[in-house]
Amino acid sequence: xxxxxxxxxxxxxxxxxxxxxxxxxxxxxxxxxxxxxxxxxxxxxxxxxxxxxxxxxxxxxxxxxxxxxxxxxxxxxxxxxxxxxxxxxxxxxxxxxxxxxxxxxxxxxxxxxxxxxxxxxxxxxxxxxxxxxxxxxxxxxxxxxxxxxxxxxxxxxxxxxxxxxxxxxxxxxxxxxxxxxxxxxxxxxxxxxxxxxxxxxxxxxxxxxxxxxxxxxxxxxxxxxxxxxxxxxxxxxxxxxxxxxxxxxxxxxxxxxxxxxxxxxxxxxxxxxxxxxxxxxxxxxxxxxxxxxxxxxxxxxxxxxxxxxxxxxxxxxxxxxxxxxxxxxxxxxxxxxxxxxxxxxxxxxxxxxxxxxxxxxxxxxxxxxxxxxxxxxxxxxxxxxxxxxxxxxxxxxxxxxxxxxxxxxxxxxxxxxxxxxxxxxxxxxxxxxxxxxxxxxxxxxxxxxxxxxxxxxxxxxxxxxxxxxxxxxxxxxxxxxxxxxxxxxxxxxxxxxxxxxxxxxxxxxxxxxxxxxxxxx
Amino acid sequence: xxxxxxxxxxxxxxxxxxxxxxxxxxxxxxxxxxxxxxxxxxxxxxxxxxxxxxxxxxxxxxxxxxxxxxxxxxxxxxxxxxxxxxxxxxxxxxxxxxxxxxxxxxxxxxxxx
Numbered sequence: 226x227x228x229x230x231x232x233x234x235x236x237x238x239x240x241x242x243x244x245x246x247x248x249x250x251x252x253x254x255x256x257x258x259x260x261x262x263x264x265x266x267x268x269x270x271x272x273x274x275x276x277x278x279x280x281x282x283x284x285x286x287x288x289x290x291x292x293x294x295x296x297x298x299x300x301x302x303x304x305x306x307x308x309x310x311x312x313x314x315x316x317x318x319x320x321x322x323x324x325x326x327x328x329x330x331x332x333x334x335x336x337x338x339x340x341x342x343x344x345x346x347x348x349x350x351x352x353x354x355x356x357x358x359x360x361x362x363x364x365x366x367x368x369x370x371x372x373x374x375x376x377x378x379x380x381x382x383x384x385x386x387x388x389x390x391x392x393x394x395x396x397x398x399x400x401x402x403x404x405x406x407x408x409x410x411x412x413x414x415x416x417x418x419x420x421x422x423x424x425x426x427x428x429x430x431x432x433x434x435x436x437x438x439x440x441x442x443x444x445x446x447x448x449x450x451x452x453x454x455x456x457x458x459x460x461x462x463x464x465x466x467x468x469x470x471x472x473x474x475x476x477x478x479x480x481x482x483x484x485x486x487x488x489x490x491x492x493x494x495x496x497x498x499x500x501x502x503x504x505x506x507x508x509x510x511x512x513x514x515x516x517x518x519x520x521x522x523x524x525x526x527x528x529x530x531x532x533x534x535x536x537x538x539x540x541x542x543x544x545x546x547x548x549x550x551x552x553x554x555x556x557x558x559x560x561x562x563x564x565x566x567x568x569x570x571x572x573x574x575x576x577x578x579x580x581x582x583x584x585x586x587x588x589x590x591x592x593x594x595x596x597x598x599x600x601x602x603x604x605x606x607x608x609x610x611x612x613x614x615x616x617x618x619x620x621x622x623x624x625x626x627x628x629x630x631x632x633x634x635x636x637x638x639x640x641x642x643x644x645x646x647x648x649x650x651x652x653x654x655x656x657x658x659x660x661x662x663x664x665x666x667x668x669x670x671x672x673x674x675x676x677x678x679x680x681x682x683x684x685x686x687x688x689x690x691x692x693x694x695x696x697x698x699x700x701x702x703x704x705x706x707x708x709x710x711x712x713x714x715x716x717x718x719x720x721x722x723x724x725x726x727x728x729x730x731x732x733x734x735x736x737x738x739x740x741x742x743x744x745x746x
Numbered sequence: 747x748x749x750x751x752x753x754x755x756x757x758x759x760x761x762x763x764x765x766x767x768x769x770x771x772x773x774x775x776x777x778x779x780x781x782x783x784x785x786x787x788x789x790x791x792x793x794x795x796x797x798x799x800x801x802x803x804x805x806x807x808x809x810x811x812x813x814x815x816x817x818x819x820x821x822x823x824x825x826x827x828x829x830x831x832x833x834x835x836x837x838x839x840x841x842x843x844x845x846x847x848x849x850x851x852x853x854x855x856x857x858x859x
Contacts, residue, residue, distance in 0.1 A: 402837050409844055441856070448852035453844065462843045465833060509858030513851055524829065531819055531826065533811050573754040608811030637760035642751055649755040671815065679811035684804035715760045717751045 230295060232276045233288040233311045236321070237360050239272070240265045240328075244353035251346025259336045262349035266329040266356060273325035277318045281727060285314035285741040287366070298742045306429045306742055312366030314738060315727035319579070320363040320491045322724075323586045326709075327484040328356040330702040331477035334594055337696035338477060338601060348388055348475075355381035355481060362488045366742060368418045369428045371492065375414060375457075378485055379407035386474045386482075399466075399473035406466045410453035417446040430500055431742035434735060439504040447505065450496050451513065457489035460551060461520040464544045468532075471540035472606065476597020477702075479536065480590035483543055487582050490547065494554055498732040499739075503562045511559025514551050519661060522548030526668040534606045535596045535676060539589070542632060542672065545665060546585045552662060553578020553647045556654045561733070570650040575729045576721055577646030583720070584639040584713060588631035591706040595625040598695040598703070599680060608679040615681040617692040622681050624703040629677060631710045633670035639710050642717035 228235070243265035247258045280286055288295045288311040298306050313321070332352060339345055354377060361374030387400035420442050421433050437443055456463035467486075471479045497510060525545030532538035557575030560566035598621045599614060600606055615622040631638035634645075644666060652659040694700065713720055731737060749761045785791060794801065819826055832839075 402840060405837050406840055406844065409841055413848070444855045445852060448855045449848060452848040452851050455847075456844050462832075463840075463847055465835075465840045465843070469835070506855070506858045509854060513854055527822075527825070528829065528833070530815055531830070570754055612808045612810070636758075636763050642758065642760075645758050646751070646753055649753040652755070675811060675814045678809065678814065683808035686805065686808070716749050717758070717760070718749060721751060 229275070231288075232272050232279070233286060233313055233364060234290075234295075236269050236272045236276065236325070237357050237364075239268050240353040241357045244350045244357065247346050247350045247353070255345050258346045258349045259332070259339070262353055263329070263332040263336065265353065266325070266332045269356070269360075270325040270329045273318070273321050276313065277322055277724075280313055280315060280318045281723065285312065285731070285737065287312050287741055299744065305427050305432045309365070309367045309370050310429070310742070311364040312431065312738070312741060313364050314731040314741070315724075316491070316495070316579075316729075316731045317363050319583070319724055319728040320488060321360060323487065323583055324356060324359045324363060324484055327481055327586055327590055328352070328359075330590070330705055331481045334477040334480075334597070334699050334702035335475070336698040338597060338699055339475065340696075344388075348385070351381045351384050351388075352478065352481065355385065355478075355485065359481075359485050359488045363491060366430050367428050368421060368430055368433070372411065372414050372418055375489075375492075376411050378488070379404070379411060382470070382474075382482060382485060383407065385478045386470050388475055388478070389473065396473040399469035402466050403470045406456060406463075410457055413449045413453045417449045420446040429742060430495070431739040434500045434502070434739050435743055437501060437504055439501065443501075443504075447496070447501060447510070451493055451510070454489045454493045454496075455517055455551075458486050458493070458551075459521070459544045459547050460517045461524045461544060461548075464521065464525070467544055468537045468540040471543060471593070472534055472536035476536075476593050476600065479540075479593045479597075483589050483593070484586050486543070486547070487550075487586060490550060490582065494732055497558055498561075499735055502735040507561040508559050511555050511557075511561070514555030514558060515658065518548040518551030518553075518555055519658065520548070521545060521551060522665045523661060526665050526672065530668060530672045530675070533608050535599065535608055535611075535680065536593070536606050538608070538672065538676060539592050539596055542592075542669060543585075543589055545669065546581070546589065546632065548665070549581050549644065549647055549662065550578045550585070552651060552658060553581060553643075556651050556658070557729070557733075560654065566654075567733070570653040572726075572729060572733070573646055573650035574654065575732070576725050577643050577648075577650060579728050580646060580717070580721055580725045581640075581643035583724075584631065584643045584710075587706050587709050587713065588628045588638070588640055591624060591628040591703055591710065592632065594699070594703050594706070595621050595628060598699055601695055601699070602692045603689060608676065611680040612683040612689075613681075613685045614689060614692065616685050617689060618681075618694050620694055620700050621703070624707050625677065625681065627707045627710055629670075629673035631714070633673055634666040635670070637711075637714045639713035639717065642714060642721075646721075 250261060251258045287298055289297055290309045292308060358374045358378035362371055365371050383400045383404045386403055387396050389396040391397050422428055424442050425433055425436050427433055459467040474482060522545050525541050529538050529541035553574045557571045560571040631640040634640045648659045648662060749759050751758045
């Protein structure tokens with residue numbers, strides 16, 4: 226048996242089995258659970274890189290469950306797939322790489338961040354389950370299977386948001402709120418899946434894509450899916466759970482939650498591009514996504530400016546940055562049915578939006594980790610109570626500057642490269658959109674100048690005289706993210722050419738997606 | 747060329763940008779090092795000008811987060827008041843917004859054909 230053929234399932238199986246093993250190991254030695262989880266996620270990361278190399282060199286990969294051959298998408302005599310399968314194309318593996326990296330670094334950071342905490346075994350089990358569910362959402366080619374992974378992600382997230390304990394109140398409140406909105410979204414997703422199944426008798430995304438008619442029922446399903454998945458991605462005006470959840474979850478979990486939100490964003494793109502494509506009114510749906518993007522960008526950043534809690538401030542920025550992704554991809558969708566515009570600027574706008582997903586995961590992850598480092602040493606998230614911390618936490622300060630410069634779109638960091646792609650392409654579609662995007666970037670910079678001044682600058686404060694730099698594992702996780710941010714900023718062409726462009730084309734070319742499962746049908 | 751990103755309207759190269767920053771930065775440092783003839787170190791010139799008021803201790807002069815951009819938020823009170831009110835923290839409102847937006851999206855998709 227060639228294990229390499231089973232890489233798609235092993236990427237999930239290793240952390241999943243470890244998640245169930247950890248509570249048993251935890252009974253013997255709690256300290257080893259963190260190392261075990263980190264090793265499992267490290268292995269998962271390596272396998273994801275191997276799979277990425279295969280997908281990008283050979284083409285999309287399928288993995289059919291329960292068949293004699295994992296490549297047999299259509300059993301003999303059948304014209305449609307009946308089994309659950311993973312269908313991993315360039316877009317799926319692009320998201321998978323983000324998930325693998327962010328989860329691994331989250332686990333590394335947690336080693337010191339949560340050292341000696343109660344229920345540490347539950348924490349790592351849930352972290353692994355969350356990672357598995359994100360991989361599942363990104364790899365699956367089956368709509369019902371997507372719903373299942375979405376539910377697992379929600380359940381694991383709720384527990385992790387509440388991890389700091391019931392006695393604190395706020396984490397439980399944030400977890401409860403996330404549970405309610407997640408339940409609503411899950412039910413609505415299930416309703417949409419039911420519509421497809423009732424109408425076409427199939428649940429496979431490629432199979433639905435090959436028969437979808439854009440009937441009234443299809444429109445209802447589309448509207449529901451776009452709405453609730455946008456909510457899960459934190460789009461305004463359905464963003465309000467985000468500051469609650471992101472601020473109360475432990476910092477490494479917040480970083481992973483950002484990637485989980487992006488998995489929902491990915492699902493929107495997968496549905497509108499791979500499932501509906503030009504059958505839908507691309508201009509109308511494109512504008513819906515663009516408007517959601519504009520609202521998220523502007524309201525997110527203006528709400529961030531007035532925050533005093535560092536993690537709530539960063540959470541509002543996460544909402545704002547999601548707006549850039551929606552804007553870039555929304556413009557690509559709006560001109561999908563217009564080959565000239567698509568070639569002229571639509572593809573570039575999408576490249577900007579998709580590239581921004583990865584960049585955002587890196588710099589927002591880094592910023593949340595720096596916020597976690599400040600909380601770890603000072604015990605507060607209140608910016609009013611901070612000051613002069615650059616005197617004591619030099620590495621954290623440098624990492625914060627890198628993250629803040631990247632999110633504000635300052636050259637030569639990665640955020641600039643993706644934002645530039647968005648500005649210069651979206652401008653051709655509608656100049657006002659680009660101008661708003663640039664104003665939002667300026668406001669983002671202003672907001673992070675405030676954080677930098679409040680937390681890091683100023684004289685040494687007597688209450689922080691005992692503060693010192695965070696432990697090595699936390700520094701390591703932040704350093705890796707910083708290096709990635711700098712590398713992506715210096716050589717954005719390498720990433721766009723080898724990762725982002727194939728991902729964008731895999732979304733645009735619907736026939737490639739359906740053909741992988743249905744062959745020449 | 748490595749590091750050259752085509753944007754469709756032009757290109758971006760962080761390497762060229764860094765080289766330019768180094769050149770311009772070098773020129774700025776050169777000009778700064780030429781100095782100002784009238785400057786005298788360790789005199790009144792080194793102290794901050796605060797309209798003749800006595801200088802506060804460094805610890806009490808740190809501007810906290812709430813005070814930064816006070817003018818900005820005050821000037822935009824008309825924008826911020828309803829926006830902040832909208833963020834009630836009530837789960838009923840969170841759910842309500844999902845329903846409202848879903849309905850709007852369904853109407854737009856339904857009407858647009």
